[in-house]
Amino acid sequence: MTERSVPDAAEAMEANRRHWDEVVPVHVASEFYDVASFKAGRSTLKPVEVEELGDVRGKTLLHLQCHFGMDTLSWAREGRPSRGLTTLKRRSPRPGHWRHLAASTPASRCRTSTISHRISMCNSTVVFTSYGVLCWLPDLARWAQVAADFVRPGGTFYIVEFHPFQQIFDDDAGVGELRVRFPYFREGGALMFDDGIDYADPTANVENRATYLFPYPLSYVVTSLIEAGLRIEFLHEFPFSTYQFLPYTEKRPDGTVRLKQHDGCVPLLFSIKATKPA
Numbered sequence: 250m251t252e253r254s255v256p257d258a259a260e261a262m263e264a265n266r267r268h269w270d271e272v273v274p275v276h277v278a279s280e281f282y283d284v285a286s287f288k289a290g291r292s293t294l295k296p297v298e299v300e301e302l303g304d305v306r307g308k309t310l311l312h313l314q315c316h317f318g319m320d321t322l323s324w325a326r327e328g329r330p331s332r333g334l335t336t337l338k339r340r341s342p343r344p345g346h347w348r349h350l351a352a353s354t355p356a357s358r359c360r361t362s363t364i365s366h367r368i369s370m371c372n373s374t375v376v377f378t379s380y381g382v383l384c385w386l387p388d389l390a391r392w393a394q395v396a397a398d399f400v401r402p403g404g405t406f407y408i409v410e411f412h413p414f415q416q417i418f419d420d421d422a423g424v425g426e427l428r429v430r431f432p433y434f435r436e437g438g439a440l441m442f443d444d445g446i447d448y449a450d451p452t453a454n455v456e457n458r459a460t461y462l463f464p465y466p467l468s469y470v471v472t473s474l475i476e477a478g479l480r481i482e483f484l485h486e487f488p489f490s491t492y493q494f495l496p497y498t499e500k501r502p503d504g505t506v507r508l509k510q511h512d513g514c515v516p517l518l519f520s521i522k523a524t525k526p527a
Contacts, residue, residue: 258387261439261461265385268457272447273317281449282319292323295409295491295504298379301520302407308374311399314382324377372401379409380491383470384416384462387439393473403527406479409520411490413467420495427497427511432464439463448492467519479523490517 276282287293305324312321376399386392400406419430431440445458471484489505490498498506508515 261387261463264457264459264461268455268460271455271457272449272453275447275453275455276449277317279449284319287319287323290326292326293319294323297487297491297518297520298377298407298409301409301485301522302375302377302405305375310375310377311373313376313378313396313399320379372399372404374401374404376400376404376406377408381411382408383410383465387463389463389465389469389473390476393477393479397474397477397479397525400479400525402525404525406474406523406525407521408470409518410470411492411494412486412516412519413465413470415490415494415515415517416464418495422496424496427508427515434466435464435469471521474521474523479525482522482524483520485520486516487518487520488513488516 277284283291306327310321310324312318312324315321376396378396383389383392396406413433417429417431417433419428439461440463441459441461443459445455447453447455467484471481475481489501489507491504491506493500493506495508497509499509500506506517507513508517
């Protein structure tokens with residue numbers, strides 16, 4: 250079930266933390282994340298970020314909001330020194346999962362904090378974040394400022410994220426066509442979900458069911474980064490995704506997820522590359 254709600258920001262974040270603390274072990278054990286093949290050498294990076302971010306060998310890479318670290322470690326495996334930063338909770342089981350995965354991956358480390366608290370860490374030449382990170386945050390301007398603070402002068406910030414426009418459509422099972430259900434523009438408050446269905450393992454029995462998602466139009470994301478002092482190099486939009494949010498999409502042989510009907514008409518993914526003036 251979903252409903253409009255105007256929760257206190259701290260209450261919403263605490264509900265999200267409880268949910269994620271519970272589901273992270275579920276994700277680690279799930280076929281969706283397939284940790285076994287990752288430990289055997291599979292990279293979790295997608296062609297979009299690899300091609301657009303380019304060669305970052307010899308640079309420090311800070312991964313904001315890295316979940317339990319598979320993408321961060323995929324960068325490190327390619328000989329790219331990486332630092333991982335999780336941002337949903339200070340006291341979390343995720344660092345333990347990180348250390349387990351990182352045992353064979355040197356040149357990487359994990360620190361935990363909330364996005365509103367700056368960790369004592371030297372600024373990085375590349376700051377990276379991706380896929381399902383913005384909707385959990387009640388204050389995007391604060392997020393942008395913290396991200397910009399981590400970028401070394403002359404360095405790069407890069408995000409690839411699910412397009413907010415695809416998230417306005419009805420995603421209930423059985424829906425067969427594009428049908429607007431959720432707001433694109435933020436009107437205050439959040440969207441509350443309490444169906445308890447985990448995307449990585451729908452069969453999991455989740456006790457902390459309630460989550461709060463904050464919608465942000467793309468213009469707000471761009472403006473927040475500019476106001477944080479970053480210079481936008483490009484904004485790209487794509488007619489495909491990396492995850493099957495909508496029931497009327499299909500996964501193609503190349504790994505992209507596209508609409509079964511109206512393919513190419515709706516943006517499903519976006520990326521932004523920005524630099525910090527030297």
